[in-house]
Amino acid sequence: MTNPFHTHCPAACAEIEQGTDGRWIIRPDAPAHAGGNQWFSLCVGLDATSQALECAIHWLPINAEVAGEYPDNHNFATVLDRCCFLDHGDGRWQRLEKVELIPEGACLRLPSGGPGRRLAVGMPVAPEDLHTVLDLAQASPHAQVRRLGHARRGSPVWALTVSEGDRAQGSIVVQSLQHAQEWGGLRAHAALIGHLLSPAGAALRRRWRWLCYPATNADGLYQGWRGDPMVVDGLNPNRDWGTFTLNEVRLVAEDMLGCLRAGPALAHVVDLHMGWNHRQHPGSAVGVAAPDGDLGPIRPWHQGFAEDLIRRSAFSDGQWEIHRRGRPTFPAWLHGEIGFHGQTLELSRHHWPSADGGWEPPSQAREEAFGIALAESLDAYLSDQAHPALTPNR
Ligand SMILES: [Zn+2]
Incomplete structure (x- = not known):
């Protein structure tokens, strides 16, 4: 044969x-x-x-x-x-x-x-899965696709903005695939963008300007990863913020700050990852980093978002957590720049609960359903209560 x-x-x-x-x-x-x-x-x-x-x-x-x-x-x-x-x-x-x-x-x-x-x-996504969404966005009057430049090994780094009209209440930032093997984030992110561009997403793209960075670790997506899945040439993208040894991290950081300076004001930031702590543990969590393990008066707002998202989505056994900051991660950098705590979402890698009756949707449908639930959850929660430290242009 x-x-x-x-x-x-x-x-x-x-x-x-x-x-x-x-x-x-x-x-x-x-x-x-x-x-x-x-x-x-x-x-x-x-x-x-x-x-x-x-x-x-x-x-x-x-x-x-x-x-x-x-x-x-x-x-x-x-x-x-x-x-x-x-x-x-x-x-x-x-x-x-x-x-x-x-x-x-x-x-x-x-x-x-x-x-x-x-x-x-190991990684059931490919560049064409991203380009399907980029093509959809390019054909839409409600999206703008930008190629920011090239990553360390030459792969293109992309950004999308989705919005309609000029009455957005705030900006929502979504990032995924800092770690190339954490493919569930890109899958969910692609579904989120598809939802925003669909008729069902009309209200969401009018209320918010969505800044989407679907594959920060572009080389991992386009060229695959070998050996240690957390790093690019020995460098972990989520430890490179502010240092910017990796061009892809610098490109995303500069574009994000430029867009936020132009307004409308930031409403929330989510960074999609994929936890895998233990084979028998879902590894899923909605977290926020704090320098001393405590968030003070803004804790209820972040915890409220986490609990709302877990309730609205099939987020496995999602846990709310506060993890210590200190390393040059994306959330630590963002907080240093604009004083806002982004939230890290760890999707489950291996272990999703069975739905009622024991039926589980096929693999791809799970992450896609989560991406749509994430868009709806962000819209509902932020419409209901703005971040205490922010005064969005409402
Ligand atoms: Zn990660």
């Missing part, structure tokens, strides 16, 4: 060949020098096949005793069974069922199917 996998894709990061037993051996390309960190991503095209394909993802040997335990962030192989996705050719990612963990990696079966399919491990 000729090789049905397209491993020439820029973000493929894998070699795939057929073993003597007919099984397709997938060998991810990742450096061995990443401090024992075994995370990787791959995204490859797949030709039409009339029969199912048995596959084995080979990875660095792991301790068989901890397979399935997910004890820390370093051993990706232990969660491979929840990180394999197939686009059946309709442009939508679905989590593959019955992925079996083995000491060498994971075994899975790809069903037969038509052309245009894609297999992703």
Whole structure:
């Protein structure tokens, strides 16, 4: 059988060949020098096949005793069974069922199917998923798409503004994909933008000016990540604010401040991430950073937003939390610049609760539903109560 996998894709990061037993051996390309960190991503095209394909993802040997335990962030192989996705050719990612963990990696079966399919491990989003939204925005009279410049390895960094009319009460900033492997944020963000541009979003785009930075870590999206998923060339984007060693972080920061100076005043900021603290823990949270672990009189406002969002969305077992500040993160930088606490949203990576009756929506639908709920929740909460320290132009 000729090789049905397209491993020439820029973000493929894998070699795939057929073993003597007919099984397709997938060998991810990742450096061995990443401090024992075994995370990787791959995204490859797949030709039409009339029969199912048995596959084995080979990875660095792991301790068989901890397979399935997910004890820390370093051993990706232990969660491979929840990180394999197939686009059946309709442009939508679905989590593959019955992925079996083995000491060498994971075994899975790809069903037969038509052309245009894609297999992703680790990061089921691709540049075309972002460009679908950029194209939608470019065709809309209510959006402006800006290419801010280029990231460290040359990938384009994008910003969108969505608004209609001149009566916006304030600006809402949404950022995602500072960490390339935290793909759920981009998925939710794309759905949020799609909702704002749809007829259902008319009131939301009239009440607020939405400043959207969907993929700050542009190189991670366009070129894939290898080894340590948190960093670009050894640098963590969410520790680079104010330092600006990474051009992509500087570009987003300068555009954001410029837009906010032009007004209307800031109403809220959310930064989308994807928690993964423990295999058995959803890792989802709505947090805010405070220098001393306390927010003082503005705490009820931030906690109120968190609780409102958790109530309105299928946000897994979302937790409200205050985490300590101090490192040059995005929220710390923003607070230093304009005195506003942005809120960090950690989506769940592996573990969403079953809906009533035990039915769970397919993978992509979960993050999309969250993105729409986030837009509606921001609008409802901010319409009801402005941040105590702000006087939006109402
Ligand atoms: Zn993150």
